[in-house]
Every structure is written in C-alpha cells, then in structure tokens.
Amino acid sequence: MIQDKVETDDEFSSSLYALSAANNSIQLFDSDKQEIELPNDGVVVPYKLAQDHDINEGDTISIKIDSELYDEKRIDVNVTAISELYVSQDFYTSYEYLQEFEIDPFVNGYYLTMGDQTVSDDLITDLESTENIQSVAVKSQLREEMDSLYETTKTTVYIMIILSACLALAVIFNISSINIFERKRDMATLKVLGYHKGEIRSLVNTENFFITTFGCFIGVIFGAILFKFVLASAESEEMYIPYNVSFSMILLSIVLTYLFTILANLMLQRKINKIDMVESLKSVE
Numbered sequence: 110m111i112q113d114k115v116e117t118d119d120e121f122s123s124s125l126y127a128l129s130a131a132n133n134s135i136q137l138f139d140s141d142k143q144e145i146e147l148p149n150d151g152v153v154v155p156y157k158l159a160q161d162h163d164i165n166e167g168d169t170i171s172i173k174i175d176s177e178l179y180d181e182k183r184i185d186v187n188v189t190a191i192s193e194l195y196v197s198q199d200f201y202t203s204y205e206y207l208q209e210f211e212i213d214p215f216v217n218g219y220y221l222t223m224g225d226q227t228v229s230d231d232l233i234t235d236l237e238s239t240e241n242i243q244s245v246a247v248k249s250q251l252r253e254e255m256d257s258l259y260e261t262t263k264t265t266v267y268i269m270i271i272l273s274a275c276l277a278l279a280v281i282f283n284i285s286s287i288n289i290f291e292r293k294r295d296m297a298t299l300k301v302l303g304y305h306k307g308e309i310r311s312l313v314n315t316e317n318f319f320i321t322t323f324g325c326f327i328g329v330i331f332g333a334i335l336f337k338f339v340l341a342s343a344e345s346e347e348m349y350i351p352y353n354v355s356f357s358m359i360l361l362s363i364v365l366t367y368l369f370t371i372l373a374n375l376m377l378q379r380k381i382n383k384i385d386m387v388e389s390l391k392s393v394e
Contacts, residue, residue: 122175123158124199127207134220137192137201147203151189155198157349159191166191172200174212184210195349196255277366282373285317289380314374321370325363332362 128135128147137145137153145153154164164170166188173183192201207213236245333354340350 123155124197125152125172125174126199126201127204128201128220129204132220134222135201137190137194139191140193145190145192147201148189149203149205151187151206152200152202153190153192154188154200155194155349156191157194157344158198159188164188164191179212182210182212184212193349193351195351197347198349274365274369278369278372281317281321281366281369282376284320285313285373285377286380288316289313289377310374310378313377317370317374318367321366325366328366329359329363 126135132147137147139145140156147153154170158164168188169185170188171183171185173181175181186202186206233245233247236242336354337352340352344350
C-alpha cells in the first residue's frame with residue numbers, strides 16, 4: 110500500500126491510497142451498499158467530497174501528487190466509482206493504475222491479515238520497536254474504540270429522545286389545558302343546553318386531534334429540513350454522516366404524537382368534568 114497527498118483543481122487536498130488489485134484487506138461500498146472492486150482504470154472518490162465539489166462517476170479530474178519524488182506531478186484520472194466513507198475522506202486506486210502515469214512510489218504502509226484474527230501486545234511492541242516502522246494500528250482495537258464511541262453516542266441520543274417525548278407531552282397537555290380554561294363558559298353553556306360530559310369531552314378531544322394532525326403535517330416537513338441542517342453542522346471535513354429519513358421513522362413519530370395526545374386527553378378529563386356551570390357563567394370575561 111502507498112499513501113500520498115493529492116490536490117485537485119478545486120484546491121482541496123486528501124490522501125490517495127494505492128493498493129494491489131488483488132487486495133482483500135479493504136472493502137469499499139457505494140451508497141446502495143454494493144461492494145466496489147478496486148479499479149484498474151481510475152480512482153474511487155469519497156461521497157462527501159464528490160457532493161461538495163460536484164464530482165460524478167465518469168468524470169475526469171486533475172490531481173497533483175504532493176510528493177518530492179515526482180516534483181508535484183499533475184495527472185488526469187478517471188472517476189470510476191463513488192464510495193461512502195464515514196470517518197475519513199480518501200481516494201482509492203490500484204497500484205497498477207498509477208504505474209500507467211509512470212508513478213512508482215515507495216511502499217509506505219502494509220495491511221497485515223493475521224491467521225487467528227488476534228494480535229498480541231508483544232507483537233505490537235515488537236513492530237513498533239522496528240526501526241523502519243513509524244506506527245502500528247490494529248483494526249480490532251480501532252473497531253472497539255468506534256463501538257465504544259457509538260454506544261456513548263447512542264445513549265445520548267436515547268436520552269434526547271426521552272426528553273423530547275416528555276417535552277411533547279408537556280406541550281400538548283398545556284395547550285389543551287389552556288384551551289379548556291379559556292373556554293370554560295362555552296363548555297358550561299353546553300352543559301346547560303343538555304350536552305353530556307362525554308359529548309363535551311369528545312368535542313375537546315376532536316379539537317386536540319385536529320391540532321395534532323396539523324402539527325404532524327408541518328412538523329414532518331420542517332423536522333426533516335432541521336434534521337438535515339443539524340447533520341450538516343455536526344459533520345467535519347473528515348467525517349460524513351448520511352442523511353436518512355425513512356418512512357418508519359416518520360410513522361413512529363406520528364404514532365407517538367397521537368399517543369401523547371390521547372394521554373393528555375385522558376389526563377384532562379377530570380378538569381372538564383369539574384367545570385362548575387354556575388360559577389363559569391357568572392364569571393366576567
């Protein structure tokens with residue numbers, strides 16, 4: 110494996126990884142989760158950079174090899190595929206493709222596959238103490254670190270979801286409560302006219318469901334836009350967070366909102382039943 114810094118005409122830089130075409134240590138996938146074979150006729154561009162700089166499959170881009178060995182040589186390469194990379198935004202190509210441009214840099218990195226899939230601390234220490242080895246990264250350890258970060262992030266997201274649910278319930282309850290308080294005279298009048306408690310509760314519940322329906326319609330639209338904005342703000346130059354709002358997510362949020370509305374209606378039943386007709390009608394608006 111070789112790694113060099115590259116720069117494009119758009120004046121952004123990234124790392125270029127060149128590997129043997131027979132490489133099976135690194136797997137690249139497109140946005141449809143289909144594996145990408147390492148090309149012999151072009152480079153694989155990360156999705157985030159492709160979006161930011163309007164690069165598409167089949168394009169030809171000019172890159173400059175930032176290496177003293179080749180006096181910052183500039184070459185035109187084909188974009189054969191676009192890969193979803195989440196943590197780092199690097200270019201990938203085959204070693205054979207670079208040789209077509211008379212680029213034959215020294216190998217400066219190796220991917221080692223262990224037969225038993227375990228790496229001892231002694232082996233890592235021995236490799237790090239070797240004169241020509243600058244650093245050693247173990248894939249299993251990197252995966253453990255990412256899993257730990259993921260669990261922490263997932264816990265934070267769950268807490269935010271629970272707090273958001275509590276806030277939604279509180280908002281629905283308060284709006285319904287204010288609605289009942291402001292319309293006590295109307296409800297008392299309906300009682301005087303012979304409306305049963307159940308009929309009055311039904312009127313209030315229907316209004317709440319109508320408001321909930323309108324809120325869901327507006328919330329889904331602006332929620333999707335806000336979600337995309339939050340993800341874009343959380344990204345860095347080296348990180349890509351895919352934007353994905355599925356139908357199941359929308360359906361779940363709508364169902365939860367209606368459940369909160371039902372719960373708020375049940376909590377407000379006693380307040381409706383306790384409306385005093387005489388006192389309400391005597392009160393000054």
